[in-house]
Amino acid sequence: MSPPPKKSVKSLEMEATLLRAQIARHDILYHQQDAPEISDAEYDKLKRRLEDIEKILPPTDGLFSPTQSVGAKPAAAFAKVRHRVPMLSLGNAFSPEDAADFCERVRKFLNLSEDTPLEILAEPKIDGLSCSLRYENGKFVQAATRGDGEEGEDVTANIMTVADVPKTITGAPDILEVRGEIYMTRDDFDALNAAQEAAEDKIFANPRNAAAGSLRQLDPTITARRPLRFFGYALGETSAPIADTQEGIRAALEQFGFQIPAPAAVCGTADALVTFHENVYGARPDIPYDLDGIVYKVNSLEFQRRLGFISRAPRWAIAHKFPAEQAETVLEAIEVQVGRTGTLTPVAHLKPVNVGGVIVSRATLHNQDEIERKDVRAGDHVIIQRAGDVIPQIVRSLPEKRGADSLPYVFPQNCPACGRAAVRAEDEAATRCTGGLLCPAQAVERLKHFVSRLAFDIEGLGDKIIREFYDEGIVRLPADIFRLARHTDALKERDGWGELSVSNLMSAIDARRRIGLERFIYALGIRQVGQATAKKLAMHYETLENLRAHIPATADAESTAYQNLIAIEDIGPAVAADIIAFFNDAQQMAAVDDVCAELDIQPYIRVQTGDSPVAGKTVVFTGKLTRLGREEAKAQAEALGAKVAGSVSKNTQYVIAGEDAGSKLKKAAELGVTVLSEDEWLSLVGKA
Numbered sequence: 001m002s003p004p005p006k007k008s009v010k011s012l013e014m015e016a017t018l019l020r021a022q023i024a025r026h027d028i029l030y031h032q033q034d035a036p037e038i039s040d041a042e043y044d045k046l047k048r049r050l051e052d053i054e055k056i057l058p059p060t061d062g063l064f065s066p067t068q069s070v071g072a073k074p075a076a077a078f079a080k081v082r083h084r085v086p087m088l089s090l091g092n093a094f095s096p097e098d099a100a101d102f103c104e105r106v107r108k109f110l111n112l113s114e115d116t117p118l119e120i121l122a123e124p125k126i127d128g129l130s131c132s133l134r135y136e137n138g139k140f141v142q143a144a145t146r147g148d149g150e151e152g153e154d155v156t157a158n159i160m161t162v163a164d165v166p167k168t169i170t171g172a173p174d175i176l177e178v179r180g181e182i183y184m185t186r187d188d189f190d191a192l193n194a195a196q197e198a199a200e201d202k203i204f205a206n207p208r209n210a211a212a213g214s215l216r217q218l219d220p221t222i223t224a225r226r227p228l229r230f231f232g233y234a235l236g237e238t239s240a241p242i243a244d245t246q247e248g249i250r251a252a253l254e255q256f257g258f259q260i261p262a263p264a265a266v267c268g269t270a271d272a273l274v275t276f277h278e279n280v281y282g283a284r285p286d287i288p289y290d291l292d293g294i295v296y297k298v299n300s301l302e303f304q305r306r307l308g309f310i311s312r313a314p315r316w317a318i319a320h321k322f323p324a325e326q327a328e329t330v331l332e333a334i335e336v337q338v339g340r341t342g343t344l345t346p347v348a349h350l351k352p353v354n355v356g357g358v359i360v361s362r363a364t365l366h367n368q369d370e371i372e373r374k375d376v377r378a379g380d381h382v383i384i385q386r387a388g389d390v391i392p393q394i395v396r397s398l399p400e401k402r403g404a405d406s407l408p409y410v411f412p413q414n415c416p417a418c419g420r421a422a423v424r425a426e427d428e429a430a431t432r433c434t435g436g437l438l439c440p441a442q443a444v445e446r447l448k449h450f451v452s453r454l455a456f457d458i459e460g461l462g463d464k465i466i467r468e469f470y471d472e473g474i475v476r477l478p479a480d481i482f483r484l485a486r487h488t489d490a491l492k493e494r495d496g497w498g499e500l501s502v503s504n505l506m507s508a509i510d511a512r513r514r515i516g517l518e519r520f521i522y523a524l525g526i527r528q529v530g531q532a533t534a535k536k537l538a539m540h541y542e543t544l545e546n547l548r549a550h551i552p553a554t555a556d557a558e559s560t561a562y563q564n565l566i567a568i569e570d571i572g573p574a575v576a577a578d579i580i581a582f583f584n585d586a587q588q589m590a591a592v593d594d595v596c597a598e599l600d601i602q603p604y605i606r607v608q609t610g611d612s613p614v615a616g617k618t619v620v621f622t623g624k625l626t627r628l629g630r631e632e633a634k635a636q637a638e639a640l641g642a643k644v645a646g647s648v649s650k651n652t653q654y655v656i657a658g659e660d661a662g663s664k665l666k667k668a669a670e671l672g673v674t675v676l677s678e679d680e681w682l683s684l685v686g687k688a
């Protein structure tokens with residue numbers, strides 16, 4: 001390789017800048033427009049020349065250079081990255097009361113006395129998309145999107161182009177994952193849209209969408225030309241602690257060269273949090289990027305560790321959302337949709353309107369009472385609102401703008417999908433179709449749920465295909481999905497399908513025959529049983545056989561089976577009733593048997609049981625605990641592999657009795673079950 005001819009640094013710099021622009025242009029001509037203007041050899045020559053210059057003058061941090069890009073054709077899809085520490089979402093608070101409840105919940109969980117101070121850090125919630133950046137030995141090595149929280153997409157090449165992201169950091173532990181938000185300022189967004197418009201290219205609805213669209217480009221040279229920025233606000237995997245408070249994490253991140261969300265404050269009371277929230281809300285017009293609320297985080301990392309997580313969100317943080325944006329539009333029609341569990345949900349079709357940067361054309365009307373209470377009618381002018389990521393809602397109708405021929409809305413008494421009776425239970429707001437799996441709408445929604453991302457996650461079986469397969473009679477029940485191989489000849493003949501797409505689909509289906517119990521339970525689509533509850537059921541019963549054998553036939557409060565069911569965290573009488581109804585419904589059980597014959601359902605595997613003295617043991621807490629909150633005690637026992645039951649039986653190994661323990665303590669004595677004090681329990685599990 002010939003050394004670059006002697007030139008001044010300045011002119012080399014200029015040459016490099018020119019080369020970068022030329023190469024980026026040829027990349028686009030080649031990869032996106034299929035219209036190369038130069039030969040491969042000429043292209044390689046430009047690139048080699050740039051590489052030679054960069055040996056002397058490496059591109060400065062944050063500057064994108066095509067020499068760092070993958071070079072060859074952009075990949076067909078992003079590679080997947082498994083998060084070593086899951087990327088969680090946040091629970092929401094909408095009012096000062098919710099903020100106060102959050103502080104109370106935290107105090108109760110930690111069993112803090114009234115005079116023990118509790119510090120909570122408040123900082124803006126950036127309306128962008130979250131990203132995890134991995135550093136090894138101080139070098140940026142990988143970036144991943146959140147994805148489903150467990151697995152995201154590898155966007156390393158794209159993040160390489162973001163100037164806000166330090167590419168090397170000093171003083172960090174060997175492994176450090178920084179989590180934060182990729183976003184765009186409002187000014188940059190306006191400029192980008194103007195340029196897009198001039199180029200007759202896609203216009204983005206808001207800065208958030210523009211940031212997401214810019215990051216998720218298979219060709220990083222496009223991302224490089226988009227004005228993306230990054231704020232760091234949390235950590236993923238770290239090989240050593242970098243702080244002992246959230247405030248300390250912020251300081252360390254700033255030290256490493258990250259931008260951090262501002263302003264921030266450490267508050268001692270819920271009132272102080274709410275005041276901070278109000279102040280930042282008022283200052284929004286002066287903040288150059290979109291915020292959608294304030295995040296409250298317990299400041300002590302030791303407290304954070306004790307608080308842990310519940311399903312997909314930490315107990316130690318919450319997002320206090322800003323009030324919703326509102327707009328006026330016309331309600332064109334009310335359509336009733338039938339959901340997975342037969343609930344009839346009225347949906348308003350609206351004249352499309354821009355609400356705080358998002359075009360809204362539909363809003364939920366929830367149920368019959370909601371329509372009557374608000375007296376919403378087809379043709380009405382209505383005020384709608386949307387807050388963050390929640391479904392837009394109708395605030396009120398404007399009866400003064402109504403025509404003389406307007407009539408009140410009449411809620412249907414029959415299912416619009418199958419025509420069977422729709423009934424409303426006495427104490428419920430929902431009206432439900434009585435058709436069960438015989439109703440095509442319910443059956444299709446159940447199938448969509450069954451294959452959805454958090455359930456069986458079958459690639460290639462999207463909503464549209466499920467609907468078509470159902471209408472054609474190829475797939476009516478979940479088991480039919482696993483028997484699709486019988487239809488391969490017919491499938492190959494479908495419009496746009498062929499040998500390859502059919503074989504890909506068959507492999508995707510076969511890959512999912514083996515499934516964990518918690519996903520399977522979630523996939524069943526039992527009313528009120530979401531991901532968190534499905535997991536709790538799986539943890540408690542461990543196998544499907546055991547679960548089916550122990551779900552009681554009725555909600556008999558006296559039975560041990562019922563007691564054990566409602567002792568599971570998150571399962572109260574209402575959820576229990578739905579679970580009991582499901583597992584005692586012959587039609588449902590026939591469908592479950594049918595699909596089970598096609599599957600290999602893996603029992604729930606407990607975590608961290610290695611050297612835990614209580615792994616696999618059944619424990620019962622009773623009476624008032626003084627050192628731990630009740631929820632904390634349960635969560636801790638479960639994390640150590642124990643099963644927490646609600647009543648004492650001969651299968652119980654330990655009863656942990658707090659103050660004023662009553663009948664359960666007596667029962668333990670009768671059955672000869674070991675009784676421990678709270679202190680004895682803590683020393684048994686090594687937490688004394």
Ligand code: IVH
Nearest residue numbers: 088089090124125126130181233234295314
């Ligand atoms: S802390 C363990 N802080 O909001 C959870 N999140 O709705 C750590 N977000 O997924 C999140 N600004 O993408 C945190 N200052 C901030 C944030 C923030 C925006 C996002 C984040 C998260 C989502 C939850």
